[in-house]
Amino acid sequence: MTRDELSARIRACLGRIAPEIDFGALQPAARLRDQVDLDSVDWLNFLVAVHADLGVDIPDAEAARLATLDQVVDYCAARIGTA
């Protein structure tokens, strides 16, 4: 999987939790929760969706450090490897 493909699948997971997101306007390097209204339940449901789709299980302590979409993509890329 390329990084772009990985990013697209993670965005799809996020889009199912928060369908109102305009990904064209979303800044991948800025804090996600400053741009999207995500509460702790949404965030956990997002992590569960990533786990179900990509098989990447992000530990609690790591998840707390992931603030931007890029950081989530980078973390998953490091775990599963990208082409």
Place this chain on the structure above:
Amino acid sequence: MIAFGLPSLGADMDKGTLLEWRVRPGDAVKKGDVIAIVDTTKAAIDVECWHDGTVEELLVEPGAEIPVGTVMAVLREPGETSEQVRAQIDALRAAPARVAAPSAIPPERPAAPAAVAAGRVPVSPAARKRAAELGLAVDSIAATGPGGAVTLADVEAAAARAAPVSRGEAMRQTIAAAMARSKREIPHYYLAEDIPLALATAYLAERNAGRSVTERLLLAPLLVQAVARAVQRYPEFNGFFRDGAFVPGPGVHCGVAIALRGGGLVAPALHNVPSRDIATLNRALLDLVQRARAGSLKASEVADPTITVTSLGEQGVRSVFPIIYPPQVAIVGFGRVIERPWIVDGAIRPAPVVTASLGADHRVSDGHRGALLLAAVRDLLQRPDELAKATP
């Protein structure tokens, strides 16, 4: 024979629109099966059946708007034959007040209002009162009553036509009606308490370390459980105020206020909270929030919360002054968990602290008991291990 009526959809909903049947005549249904989907201003609601039986006849067509209580379908009980229930169905049909006429087509807009003498429009007192409540001018309402009088039905019809079509606006009106009733009828009093959460957050961190995201616990179910077990000790906060008297809840069913994307909120119930273990409650809460935001709740969830918990989460502010959802008699709110200076053993230390607040009904309880309730919530949250366990 089982006459299946549209169940209550919560105190602020008195009607719904049948979207679709999930069963057909001849289908066997079991208790808990979803048999229809009914639309309300807040969400599409899955209506469950509470009996085992066989569908004999569906009495309402999709598209029909029906009041709560309307008989929607007739089921045969186990052992009954079609012949035995046919006569009763005919009797039901003969009583039109209880069975909605299937009207999939919205009524035509009436033509010009009936001519009336200039100056004064004849209006029944009930219609005048209702029009005033709705903010409608009586001379703008199409009259169908004797002598060109505006009747109560005319006012309701005019209000229905004037009603906005978007769900967002409809939901805002529903929330406004429930909250206006609350502020009009319920003499609220408010109490608040700062609760240290060092033990609770340490419990969660330890419990979640090394576990899969699919088993991860949030703080919210601990907060909900603390409220549920506290109201077991102080039952006058769990139940309803109906017909001038307090009616205790049949169990502790915690409504959870859930903000919806695009505005509005719902507060569906987590059932029988005190007996559940924390992992079960956590799963139920995640599922409930996701379904609420997708607009897919069950009738039993929207109908029967006995107390509501509202939590602002980490994006919120320090405290909330919550408004009771009638006919309930109390609501507990939690603000954002904030690191604050906290004195432990004579030294100032940083600690995660949440402000819990109670809005309660003075017709049922007093501040002294309310204070004991909040103190119980505080103390329960200092023993997260016990809170997490199921109780018999």
